[in-house]
Amino acid sequence: MTLTFTTLGPEGSCHENAVQHYFAFQGIEDDAEIDLTIDLHEGLERVRRGESDYLVQCSAHPEVHLLTERYFSEVHVVDTFVHPTKELVLLSRADVERPRSLGLVPATAGYVDVSQWEEVVPVASKPVVGAELLAGKYESGLTHLEYLEKSDGALRLDRYIGAVTTTWVVYGRRPRFSGQVIGTKCRAYLLGEDA
Numbered sequence: 001m002t003l004t005f006t007t008l009g010p011e012g013s014c015h016e017n018a019v020q021h022y023f024a025f026q027g028i029e030d031d032a033e034i035d036l037t038i039d040l041h042e043g044l045e046r047v048r049r050g051e052s053d054y055l056v057q058c059s060a061h062p063e064v065h066l067l068t069e070r071y072f073s074e075v076h077v078v079d080t081f082v083h084p085t086k087e088l089v090l091l092s093r094a095d096v097e098r099p100r101s102l103g104l105v106p107a108t109a110g111y112v113d114v115s116q117w118e119e120v121v122p123v124a125s126k127p128v129v130g131a132e133l134l135a136g137k138y139e140s141g142l143t144h145l146e147y148l149e150k151s152d153g154a155l156r157l158d159r160y161i162g163a164v165t166t167t168w169v170v171y172g173r174r175p176r177f178s179g180q181v182i183g184t185k186c187r188a189y190l191l192g193e194d195a
Helices: 014-026 040-049 064-070 106-111 126-134 146-150
Strands: 003-008 032-037 054-058 076-084 088-093 101-104 119-122 140-144 155-162 165-172
Touching (some): 040 064, 088 146, 126 140, 126 146, 140 146, 146 155
Parallel strands (some): 003 054
């Protein structure tokens, strides 16, 4: 039996990367596959319809509450995990001295002062930002470091943000919570005794 985990794409997204690491952590690399979507609401529908077993969403996504609440009696939060994003950067077109437009995933708006750009274009995923920035759709973009390397000098690094540790929410059809806290015990860490 192969489990299907739907998450935000396209290929190369922080979501895909986190899910791959989650598979390794759970020891299910050979028993699971990733189904990518550009629309997490559609991903939730896939889980609800039984076309996918699980949905994974970054907790920083601005619509976490909507996915958690939409089918709360049919699709449940069944797990969470902590893992960093891919390396994040603010890039601009090298031939533009003062960029006026910014491609940005709304969940990443806290990393920059968006008032510096005249136009902010909301984009579904950071790989899309990178590809569209390379194509000239806007003059700046918050994306992954790999797009600077792919640009062959067409883009410049304006700000290195790095990999940001965050949480990821796993949704499934079978409820897991049964009245007791589900989590990783870390008493020594919480008390500062693990140094």
